[in-house]
Amino acid sequence: MTSSKPSASFRAAADRCLTVVLVGAAAIAGGLVLWIVLFIARESMPALLSIAPWRFATDASWHPQDGLFKITPMVAATLAISLVAMCLAAPLGIATAMFSSFFAPARIAGLLRRWIEILAGIPSVVYGLWGLTVLVPRIAAIQAPGLGLLAASLVLALMILPTVALTAEAALRSVDEDLLRGAAALGLDRTGTALHVALPAAKNGIFAGLVLATARALGETMAVLMVAGNVVQMPGSLFDSIRPLTANIALEMGYATADHRSVLFASGLALMLMVGLLVALSTMSSPEATDG
Amino acid sequence: MAEPRSHTQARDFWTATVLWLGAGSVLALLAWILGDLLLQGVGRLSWGFLTEPPSDAGRSGGVAPMIISTLWILAICLATAVPLGLAAALFLTELASRRTGRWVRHSLDALAAVPSIVFGLFGNALFCHVLGLGYSILSGGLTLACMVLPLVVRTTEAGLSNVAQEIRQGAAALALSRVTTLRTLVLPAAAPALLVGLVLGIGRALAETAALIFTSGYVDRFPESIHDSGRSLSIHIYDLSMNVPAGNDTAYATALVLVVLLIASQQLATWGIHRWIQPERSVR
Structure with missing residues (x-):
């Protein structure tokens, strides 16, 4: 370890970099479904706020x-x-x-x-x-x-x-x-x-x-x-x-x-x-x- | 003694008959569908069909622009989903704790179950409107990338976790960095699984229609860039059969092209899975 200090620290940095990339990718992949739900919920908010929920059943047509x-x-x-x-x-x-x-x-x-x-x-x-x-x-x-x-x-x-x-x-x-x-x-x-x-x-x-x-x-x-x-x-x-x-x-x-x-x-x-x-x-x- | 024995034999005979009929009818249905595809599609099929643009709303001419658009959409989908999926799979096998891993996997399973029309809604709202990409090949490809991501991650993960733990331990004992271990030892060993994931992703993306209608759009010209709208083969089939009177022949020919591509990619993936990912199962 001591004899190759620069390379070791470089390697540590590369490992840290890799960790960040992998954690980031997993966060995107793992969070995507939640994001989709939230995004679609956001887009449906105007309707859900302005239209009373029972109207989906009681409107004429x-x-x-x-x-x-x-x-x-x-x-x-x-x-x-x-x-x-x-x-x-x-x-x-x-x-x-x-x-x-x-x-x-x-x-x-x-x-x-x-x-x-x-x-x-x-x-x-x-x-x-x-x-x-x-x-x-x-x-x-x-x-x-x-x-x-x-x-x-x-x-x-x-x-x-x-x-x-x-x-x-x-x-x-x-x-x-x-x-x-x-x-x-x-x-x-x-x-x-x-x-x-x-x-x-x-x-x-x-x-x-x-x-x-x-x-x-x-x-x-x-x-x-x-x-x-x-x-x-x-x-x-x-x-x-x-x-x-x-x-x-x-x-x-x-x-x-x-x-x-x-x-x-x-x-x-x-x-x-x-x-x-x-x-x-x-x-x-x-x-x-x-x-x- | 002979009486109950022949009774059970008779019962087995009848059960077997019923089940043979059931399984036979499944095969017959599939043969019916594939037969129709072949018979009704092959008439319009020619070299020109693959290389010419459509004319007369698709009733004549070919499907060349749709093939190009499909390939572009596919390329964007894979260029996004494969690196992301590989990195996420590496996280799951190399870094994640049991708890975190379980959460990510559950979340990916949930993502895999999302109906494609919902991906279409999401892609339309996010890529077309919020990010301002409009109806474009880019929007369509990115939407599909979200869709095939679980497939790519889970296949790649299966391949990575097949790489023997001893290799990783040996590398650690040699004080190799994680980057080096992954690049020189783990990834080459897991490359076939990544390829299988890629092929499965291609299959899923080729088959998709509902997620593309409101993201990549309908335009049936040759796309000039990924910011143009492009009509995939699957949307072409939909449009011809629903909106173009007398478009069925071309729809069938396009469907035949699509199904041949799909079956080929599927067989390739199945072969790869048996060969590389679950070698022990292929014995059965």
């Missing part, structure tokens, strides 16, 4: 340029498509996971996972295009206009299916081998092992995945925007045209000003809080939560 801000139909639309999509994707996704964990030959299970990863990688705008040109005409053949709750839910179900399937599979795979061997030793058949031993043991992980998928569904924009029809009305039937919150933001941000713009930010804030709550719930219920 959604005509923001005339100062009418009834946003409940869009909230209902978001919840409706997410719910229907989950009802479709959850059973199919869990079944796929059960299949590849307990019934499929290893090669087929691996192939299936690859395909599901591809499904997960297709951009939402491509799902929207496909839904618009393939699903919508088919739905319209049953009942016009085709664009609406059912089309949006179907496309959404396809998009969250990989999340459900991959998380459920991971949860099933992490079930303790001893438990499965015990079930086999008791002479339980595969169905019994899968349904009554593995599924209950993996239920926290599967639940966490379902919650995460719901969060995805709530926040999805492009695909639902392209197939939902975007008429502002309370969803009454599967064939109604509806406008989810995310689609509303995407449609109106381009020309919104003043209170209107601010309300759109407020709806983004609400969306973010919903998603945040779900993700927190998912993290808490996932088995890895205890690892830190």
